[in-house]
Amino acid sequence: MVRNRGGIREATLERINSVSYPRRGEIYLVRLPGHPTDPKARPALIVSMDVRNRLANDVIVVPVSTTQRPAPTHVRLPADEGGLRGTSMAKCEQVTTLDKSFLIRGPFAGAINPALMQEVEKAIQRAIGIFLP
Secondary structure, three states, rough: OOOEEOHHHHHHHHHHHOOOOOOEEEEEEEEEOOOOOOOOOEEEEOOHHHHHHHHHHHHHHEEOOOOOOOOOOOOEEOOOOOHOOOOOEEEEOOOOOOEEHHEOOOOOOOOOOOOHHHHHHHHHHHHHHOOOO
């Protein structure tokens, strides 16, 4: 271990930085604890900040569904975006926090494009009553 002024700070920071963690905009297969009778794993978009994702034991996600129901709080994600097999909807009114132990597999394939991530941010704001022009 590398000591820094009597501590192990450098070694700890090195280890933290070398461990992979979920990144904002990536899609993971997750288990949603709010649906105990539904054993099926579902895709979810990571929306929490990377620094939080690296340091916390949980992540903030938005569930993703293949059901195509347009709504002010839904964002259409085209097939192949973030590794999705088919066109899907991010259901931003269902934003939730999940312990990392509920992340089953991922990321599918990189982050969604920044323009779509901005749409998701706006839809989350609409869902919690922050109305934008």
